[in-house]
Structures are given as structure tokens and as C-alpha cells.
Amino acid sequence: MKKSGSYHHGDLRSGLVDAVRHLVEENGPDRFSVADACRIAGVSTAAPYRHFADRDAMLMAVAVEGIRRQRATMEGGLSGPGHGPGSDAAIVSIGMGYVSFACAEPGVFRLIFGLTRTHGDDPDMVAEGMQTYSVLLTQVAHRLGKAEIDADVRRLSFPLWAFVHGLSFLLTDEKVTALKLDVDLPDMMAETVRKLLAG
Amino acid sequence: MKKSGSYHHGDLRSGLVDAVRHLVEENGPDRFSVADACRIAGVSTAAPYRHFADRDAMLMAVAVEGIRRQRATMEGGLSGPGHGPGSDAAIVSIGMGYVSFACAEPGVFRLIFGLTRTHGDDPDMVAEGMQTYSVLLTQVAHRLGKAEIDADVRRLSFPLWAFVHGLSFLLTDEKVTALKLDVDLPDMMAETVRKLLAG
DNA sequence: TAACATATGTTAGACATGCTAACATTGACA
DNA sequence: TGTCAATGTTAGCATGTCTAACATATGTTA
Numbered sequence: 180m181k182k183s184g185s186y187h188h189g190d191l192r193s194g195l196v197d198a199v200r201h202l203v204e205e206n207g208p209d210r211f212s213v214a215d216a217c218r219i220a221g222v223s224t225a226a227p228y229r230h231f232a233d234r235d236a237m238l239m240a241v242a243v244e245g246i247r248r249q250r251a252t253m254e255g256g257l258s259g260p261g262h263g264p265g266s267d268a269a270i271v272s273i274g275m276g277y278v279s280f281a282c283a284e285p286g287v288f289r290l291i292f293g294l295t296r297t298h299g300d301d302p303d304m305v306a307e308g309m310q311t312y313s314v315l316l317t318q319v320a321h322r323l324g325k326a327e328i329d330a331d332v333r334r335l336s337f338p339l340w341a342f343v344h345g346l347s348f349l350l351t352d353e354k355v356t357a358l359k360l361d362v363d364l365p366d367m368m369a370e371t372v373r374k375l376l377a378g
Numbered sequence: 379m380k381k382s383g384s385y386h387h388g389d390l391r392s393g394l395v396d397a398v399r400h401l402v403e404e405n406g407p408d409r410f411s412v413a414d415a416c417r418i419a420g421v422s423t424a425a426p427y428r429h430f431a432d433r434d435a436m437l438m439a440v441a442v443e444g445i446r447r448q449r450a451t452m453e454g455g456l457s458g459p460g461h462g463p464g465s466d467a468a469i470v471s472i473g474m475g476y477v478s479f480a481c482a483e484p485g486v487f488r489l490i491f492g493l494t495r496t497h498g499d500d501p502d503m504v505a506e507g508m509q510t511y512s513v514l515l516t517q518v519a520h521r522l523g524k525a526e527i528d529a530d531v532r533r534l535s536f537p538l539w540a541f542v543h544g545l546s547f548l549l550t551d552e553k554v555t556a557l558k559l560d561v562d563l564p565d566m567m568a569e570t571v572r573k574l575l576a577g
Numbered sequence: 578t579a580a581c582a583t584a585t586g587t588t589a590g591a592c593a594t595g596c597t598a599a600c601a602t603t604g605a606c607a
Numbered sequence: 608t609g610t611c612a613a614t615g616t617t618a619g620c621a622t623g624t625c626t627a628a629c630a631t632a633t634g635t636t637a
Contacts, residue, residue: 185632191585207494209408214623222586228625229585286494292547293492295406295485305556312557337548337561338541338570345544348491349536357504358511362536371537374573384603390614413594421615424596428614433595 192230194220199241200287208290211238238290243303245287249280250311257318265321271372273315274343275365281347288347315340322376338375343368391429393419398440403485407493410437437489442502444486448479449510456517464520470571472514473542474564480546487546514539521575537574542567 198219202211213234217224231237256262256272263269281288316328319336349355350364397418401410412433416423430436455461455471462468480487515527518535548554549563 209493212623213625223588224623225588225625225627226586234624289492289494292551293488293494294408295488295492295552300552305553308553309557333559334561334566337559338545338566341544341548341570342537342541343544344547345540345542346537348543348547349540352491353494353499354504354507358508360532360536362533367533367537371540371574374537374576375570377573377576411594412596422617423594424598424617425615427596 191220191222191226195227195230195237196240196244199237200245203238203241203290204284204286207286208238208294213237239301239304241287242291243307245284246291246304246307246311248284249277249288249291250307250314252276252280252283253311253314265318265323267369267373267376270315270318270322270339270376271369273318274339274368274372277343278347278350278364278368281351285351288351292344293348312336312340335376339372342371342375390419390421390425394426394429394436395439395443398436399444399486402437402440402489403483406485407437407489412436438500438503440486441490442506444483445490445503445506445510447483448476448487448490449506449513451475451479451482452510452513464517464522466568466572466575469514469517469521469538469575470568472517473538473567473571476542477546477549477563477567480550484550487550491543492547511535511539534575538571541570541574 195216198216199211201219202215206215211234213227214224216237217226220226227237231240253273253276256276257269259268259272261268262272313328316332316336319339320326320328320332323331323335325332346368394415397415398410400418401414405414410433412426413423415436416425419425426436430439452472452475455475456468458467458471460467461471512527515531515535518538519525519527519531522530522534524531545567
């Protein structure tokens, strides 16, 4: 990896990605500066431009890598016992994974979903988003006994996504947590998913 | 208001707030620069600091004013016919107001809820957030026949908030709208609220 | 192994931005 | 009318993004 004292870094790209992720978590996705990342990685402020087009590209790299990690977290609970395809437990565990990621890495979560620009026109980002949503869509399709993801599947899935998405923002929002809402997360998740899947 | 050609602006503070709101909507809450706002308002880049402590304070002013406008939008539908206190229709209309505001002013919505910093420690912001949430809490209390907002009211309300909150983000997220999810918003809102309020 | 090409780093600098200090202008009021 | 507080301006510092020109390492080929 890092070759101390040598002119070349060894693996600056991934060193920078680590630094950016750390900074985004530390200071928030706004407030990120390339110069900070350079200080952490121990290189000059011009070095990143050999690996990234610009500041936005650095953030985008962390966002894409983050959305993949979120998907992994969501899929992580699917293998447990009692989590048959399309079961309540399976769908609840996907939701818990989604929210857990947001709570574990609120900075990265907000980098992915909180800001406005830069993402909509990036095909990688759109594709990753779709693939993550598909984890839920697939389970809901199973539940409905459908071989394909059709309009019924989508109609049932979208409110579930909206719910866990909003929950993730609320639980990681300083001015909301300041209200001391004290929710029992697993309970509320299970209850809400059950209601939304009903009828 | 503006006294053209004169040394003093007349009402620079509100002129700047307008400029900031416009820019936040145009470029997103990140990407906002004080210098841009000054160009729009037609003053030097030092002028704002007579009215705001710093850049964050300018954004905060727009955020606070925005959250009030969102609350007004939520309350706007409550007076309609068939919207008795605690009725499904009343609660649906609150939700529609919440989401409508986000769709009408996505930049401001993300300024309020999308970024990380600056809000949690501001008592104004926390108070405004609570007051907005109370619009929902009050209706739900009516529905449950409770005189006070107790744990039951909160348990039922929070998932509703999470749902409309997440919905607002998804509907204003470029990489999500790129997926062409085509949802019938009023239908889905009514259906989901009905499910979440059920037994 | 020597010579070259490519990848990857550095320094210097152009330009934008946030913010402060010192100064200028205006309006309000004694 | 003279003074003061409010509110604007210009000048300038510190920092940040990004580019251009140069330096060094790495790998390939004769």
C-alpha cells in the first residue's frame, strides 16, 4: 500500500477514497474539501486530479461505493432463519438493513440521498440505485407469488421504500433527534411493514 | 423597498433572503455562494455581514422561513369540507401538503432536511420542526380521542411522518425519478395513510 | 542494461470565495 | 445643524479548486 518516504504513494486513489469517506462522516457531505483529503492522504493538493476529474467525482466515488455497502447491509439479514423469500421477516430485515446503514454512516447516506446535484445524470449512480431497490422488489414479488416485477409489485414496494427512506433521514437528523422521540426501532419497523404489506 | 441609485439598499436583508432562496432552488443548497447572492441583490460581497453572522446564518434564515411555509401548506388543506379533525381526509391532506411543498421547492426542502450540520444546535430550527410535527400529532390525537399527545399518539404518528418525509425525498431525487417509477401520488398517499392508521 | 514512454507525483500560480478591517454615506434625532 | 448609529464600499487575508509546467518513478523494449 503506502510506501513511506517514497515519491509515489502506492495506491493514492483508494487512499483518497478512504479519506473522503472519513471526512464526509466527520464534517458532513457539504463542508468537504479536497484540501482536507490531501492533508489526510499526505499528498499535495494537485495530486487527486491524476485520479479524479474534480471534487464532485471524488464524492461520487464514495457515494457509489456507499450505496453498494448499503445494499450489502440490506442483503446481509436475508440469509437468517425464518427469512424465507417474501416473508415478513425478510422484508423487515431489508428495511432494518437500510436504516442501519444510514445510522452507521449518516454522512455517506446524506451524500448519496441528501444533496441535490451530480447524481441524476450519472448512469452508474442510477444503476446502483435501481439495483438496491431491486432487493426489495424481488422479495415483494416473491410475496405476491409473481415471477416478474409488475405494477402490483411496484405499488406495494414503493411505500415501503418511502417509509424506510424517511425513517433514515429522521433518525439521523439533528433537529429531529433533538425532539427526543424515543422510538423502538425494531418494533416500529415490524409493525409498519406488516401494515403496509396488508390487504 | 429598493431605492435605485442610492447608496443604501432599503431592505437588503429581505432582498438577500429572496436571492438565497432563488439560488438554493436554482443550484441546490450545496453550491450556494454568498457572492452569487450579492450579485443578485446588487451589493458588494461584504454587505451581507451587516445582516447575517455568516453564510450559514443566511441559509438558516431561508430554512426557517421555508419550514414555516411548509407548515402553512400542510394546514392549508385542513379547512376543506369533509376534513373533520382526525379524519382520514384531514391526515391525508396534511401529508399531501408536506409532499407538495417538497416538490414545489425541492431546494429549500433539502436545505431544511437534507444537509447535515448547522440545524441541530439551533433552537429556532428545533422549535419550528416540533411545531410542524405538531400539526400531525394534533390530528392523530383527535382521531384517537385523546386530549393530550401521549405515547399512543406518537407511536401512530411517527411512521406517518417517516413515510411522507421519505416520499418527499424520493420524489425530488434525480436518480430516483430517473427510474420512471410513475406513482399516482394522491392514490398512494390515501392508501398508505389508511393502512398506517389502521388498528 | 540503456533509452524511452507512461503514470503519478510536486511546485507555482490563476481565480473564486468567506470574512474582516478601515473608511464612506445616509438618515434619524437632539 | 451637528452627531451618532446603521448600513454600505473598497482593500486585503486566508483558504480552496483546479491547471500548467516540471520531476520522479515504473515498466517496456531494443
